[in-house]
Amino acid sequence: MEDINKLIEEDPLFALKKLLTGVQSYSIRTSLQELKILMDSSSDLDHLLSNQDSILNLLSLLRRLNQHQRLLPSNVKEFVEKVQNFFNDNIMRHTTSQQLLKKHNQLLDLETELRNKLKSATSTQTHIDSESSTANAQIHDLSLQIDDLKSVVNKCDVQKQKLKAECTEWALQSKELLSALASTEIDVIEADRMRNLATEGFANLKSSFPTI
Structure with a gap:
């Protein structure tokens, strides 16, 4: 500190530059x-890149170091460039990877939703097929019943035609009987x-009868 005070007295401008350089060196080390x-x-790269605060802090530190680039030792300067290039590339890759992962998920x-819908549709289809099969079986049974009923109707039609023929015959017989009755009524009276x-x-x- 005494050397600095002496330097300030002897050459204030040089002392200021040296002080600023010291401050900058401290900032670089920090x-x-x-x-x-x-x-x-x-713990790993994904952990770092997944934390938005860490990324912002990283970019801020790199920006701060780049501001003092001319004061950086060559090895530090090279390292900072590597770090910056590495993270510039991988932040972009990580963003793309996260987007792809999100899209994949x-x-x-x-x-999963489509599988559930397909499962539901399959279940519904099975239920529909079951109901359709039951309905077709009932239709078949009804068809048999209808055939039986048609057979009964046909038999009734035959019996109806037979009865009609008999009634016609009986009507003719009745007509002849009435005619015969009418023609014999006079004979009966006589x-x-x-x-x-x-x-x-x-x-x-x-x-x-005579009496003898």
Whole structure:
């Protein structure tokens, strides 16, 4: 500190430059230490790149080191460039990878959803097929019943035609009977009259029987 005070008295401008250089050197060392701590604290690259705060801190440290690039030793300068190039490439790759992973997971979710829909559709189809099979069986049974009923109807039609023929015959017989009754009614009346006359004559005959 005494050397600095003496230097300030002798050459203030040079002293200022030296002080600023010291401050910058301190800032560089601090930034490098923070960068090392940040990189060491991450268990792996994905862990580091997945933390937005860590990425922002990393970019800030690299930007701070680049501001003092002309003061960096060649090995440190080379290392900082490697770190910056590495993370520039891998941040982009990580972003792309995360997007692909997100898309992949979305597709997996969609696949699961489609599988569930397919399972539901298959179950519904099975239920529909079962109901359709039951309905077809019932239709078959009804068809058999309809065939039986048609057979009964046909038998009834035959019996109806037979009955119609019989009724026609009976009607004709009734017509002939009525005609015969009408034609014999006079004969019956005459026969009754003759029978009455005969009865009366027989009675008269008995009453006139002679006495000996």
